[in-house]
Structure formats: C-alpha cells, structure tokens
Amino acid sequence: METPEITITRTVHAQRQRVWDMFTQAEHIQHWWGPNGFTNSISEMDVRVGGVWRYVMHGPDGTNYTNWIRYAELEAPARMAYAHGGDDPEHAEFHAEVTLQDLGDSTTQVTLRLLLASAEQRAKLVEFGAVQGGEQTLARLDAYVSATPAAQRFAISHSLTAPMAQVWQAWSEPERFAQWWGPAGCALEVKKMDFRSGGETHYAMVWPGVPPMWGKFVYGEIVPQQSIEFINSFSNEAGDITRAPFFDDWPLRVFNTVTFSEHDGQTTISLRGGPIQSTEAERSRFAENFESMAQGFGGTFAQLEAYLLQKK
Structure with missing residues (x-):
C-alpha cells in the first residue's frame, strides 16, 4: 500500500x-x-x-x-x-x-x-x-x-565628501532619493517608497520627449547606516516586472547589496549586484555590459555627490 x-x-x-x-x-x-x-x-x-x-x-x-x-x-x-x-x-x-x-x-x-x-x-x-x-x-x-559566479557579478565603489547620516537619508527618504537616482540627464519620479525589509520602491526615470522608463526595488535586509539589500527590476506603471526595453535577454531580477562606511568625514558606498532566477544567457548579457553599467552608476553617484554638496 x-x-x-x-x-x-x-x-x-x-x-x-x-x-x-x-x-x-x-x-x-x-x-x-x-x-x-x-x-x-x-x-x-x-x-x-x-x-x-x-x-x-x-x-x-x-x-x-x-x-x-x-x-x-x-x-x-x-x-x-x-x-x-x-x-x-x-x-x-x-x-x-x-x-x-x-x-x-x-x-x-x-x-x-x-x-x-x-x-x-x-x-x-x-x-x-x-x-x-x-x-x-x-x-x-x-x-x-545560488550565488552568481564572480565573473558575472558587477561591483562599483564611490567615495563622497559627506557624513554617513546624510548619505543614508539620500537612500532612504523618497524626497531625497528622487533628487539623484538614475543615469545622468534623467529626472526621477517616485510613485511609492516603502523603505523597510519586504517593502518596495516604484519609480519612473524620465527623459524629455520619450516615454518614462519604470523600475522597482524590493528590499531585503536593511541594516541602518551599514547596508541595504534590494532586488532591482524594470517594471510597468502598475508595478509589474517587465523585460528591459533595450535587451530581450536582460535579467528580470538583479540582487544588489550596498554597503556604507565612513572615515574622516567621507562616506564610501560599495554596490555589488548579480542576476537571480536567471538563465545563463541572461547572466552572460549582464556580464557583457559591465562597462556601460559602470558609466551609468558613475553618473548616478556623481548626481548623488552633486546633490549632497548642494545640501551643505
């Protein structure tokens, strides 16, 4: 039986x-x-x-x-x-x-x-x-x-002349986050920001004359003024996860960890990210675009630095 x-x-x-x-x-x-x-x-x-x-x-x-x-x-x-x-x-x-x-x-x-x-x-x-x-x-x-192989994980660091508390506010408060996130030249509209473990941020990156590009974060573990885990995806206006507008085989979900450290009045942010729930083709596509990602995040962090300098 x-x-x-x-x-x-x-x-x-x-x-x-x-x-x-x-x-x-x-x-x-x-x-x-x-x-x-x-x-x-x-x-x-x-x-x-x-x-x-x-x-x-x-x-x-x-x-x-x-x-x-x-x-x-x-x-x-x-x-x-x-x-x-x-x-x-x-x-x-x-x-x-x-x-x-x-x-x-x-x-x-x-x-x-x-x-x-x-x-x-x-x-x-x-x-x-x-x-x-x-x-x-x-x-x-x-x-x-499962860990994404090291060769397929993106990493970038940037040092800011600003105290940790101010940098953390820029990541965790919607009115501040809207002032700098995204590639250089775009404006950010934050539709929703629930900054907590399990919460979501839903936003649109806007350039003149083209449709907005929607994205979302889903937060994992958050350790105040130490680290933020989040899954980043492209989405539609309703918040549903979608394919990237530029590649059909771009990963749907990228798991990121951002860490923060402060020394002598400077705060260093280090971001590491890699695809999850992905195919080998998606991971390869991700790894092929490290150079353009470095340029994009470099522009994003430059906008953050400019914003923090304005707040002094």
Whole structure:
C-alpha cells in the first residue's frame, strides 16, 4: 500500500544557514515560494513554535489563494515541521516537514515532505499538480539563493565628501532619493517608497520627449547606516516586472547589496549586484555590459555627490 506522503528533494547551491534564512525570513521567501508564475503577499510571519505565517498566493491567472502555516517544530538550521491550511483557519489540510542536510562545498540537500491523511488525499494532490509545484518551488529557491559566479557579478565603489547620516537619508527618504537616482540627464519620479525589509520602491526615470522608463526595488535586509539589500527590476506603471526595453535577454531580477562606511568625514558606498532566477544567457548579457553599467552608476553617484554638496 502506497505511503500517504509526497516527498520532494533538491540540492541547493548555498550553505545550510543561508537556505534556512530563505525559509524563515519574509523578505526572502516572498520571492521564491510557490510554483512558477506565482507571487505572494505576506501579512504575518511569526517564525516560532506556535507562530503563524499568513499569506496570499497570487496565481498567474489572477486567482488568489489564502494560506496559513503554523510552526510545530523548529530546529535551526536543520529541520522544521508545520501544519498548512487555507481558508479555514482551524483546519489543517496537511502537515509537512522540511529538512536541510549540509552536503559541504556550499551545497544543501532540501527535502520537503507532505504528510497526508490518506492515499486518496495524496492522489488528489498529485492530480492537482503538487509534485510539479513542489519541484518548481525548490527550483525557484535554488535560483534565488545560488550565488552568481564572480565573473558575472558587477561591483562599483564611490567615495563622497559627506557624513554617513546624510548619505543614508539620500537612500532612504523618497524626497531625497528622487533628487539623484538614475543615469545622468534623467529626472526621477517616485510613485511609492516603502523603505523597510519586504517593502518596495516604484519609480519612473524620465527623459524629455520619450516615454518614462519604470523600475522597482524590493528590499531585503536593511541594516541602518551599514547596508541595504534590494532586488532591482524594470517594471510597468502598475508595478509589474517587465523585460528591459533595450535587451530581450536582460535579467528580470538583479540582487544588489550596498554597503556604507565612513572615515574622516567621507562616506564610501560599495554596490555589488548579480542576476537571480536567471538563465545563463541572461547572466552572460549582464556580464557583457559591465562597462556601460559602470558609466551609468558613475553618473548616478556623481548626481548623488552633486546633490549632497548642494545640501551643505
């Protein structure tokens, strides 16, 4: 008789603690949880035994699926067990556990087990596509967390004659951010700025005589006056992620980390970025354009410096 469970396993190219963080931090899990084409809106994520994660999963056809997860066991960074339900807040549809095995060499084996009430329930979930959905979910995790090869990561640094607090304000306050972000010669219109982990900035870069070019940030970890993580994408006016207007194979998502350091009245900002959830063609296209990116960011940071000098 077939065991009433579904087990999905994948080797993920990241250290175990990093993978654990992907499962337990809202600013990360929102980007990869669910099958291809699905997105998530998280209203609550309380990662502790007895705590609840509530979210709505948005299907590619526009259908919304209400979900909740209640954590039963947490053994960081190796294992978690939880109950999973939908519209009924008291009735669990199934129980599940995730185990993370350290394979060494910055790889982790992720095993997802759905523990079901009966063989009939298992058959229904398989028919619904639970196996393919789980495989796609773990593939999205791998694509999100896997490090982009060093040769395909962009890096640039710039020193500013301004104190850290002033530079941080320029990155974190919408009226200041609008004065300098973007290539030289463009004006920036900030439609929305929610500067917090899991928040978004949505903006338009505007040049005379041409349609605006929309973009967005989705923030990851933010450490005040130390670092900002954000995923940068092109978008449309509604905030949906779109392809870049200049290359069909430009990455849809670029994960960036900006760090800040202050010494003798100068603040140095260092930006590193690389594609995530990307194809090899997209990563190659990204790496081929480092020179133009250096020019673009150089112009952007020059605008920041000019803005800060005006504020003295």
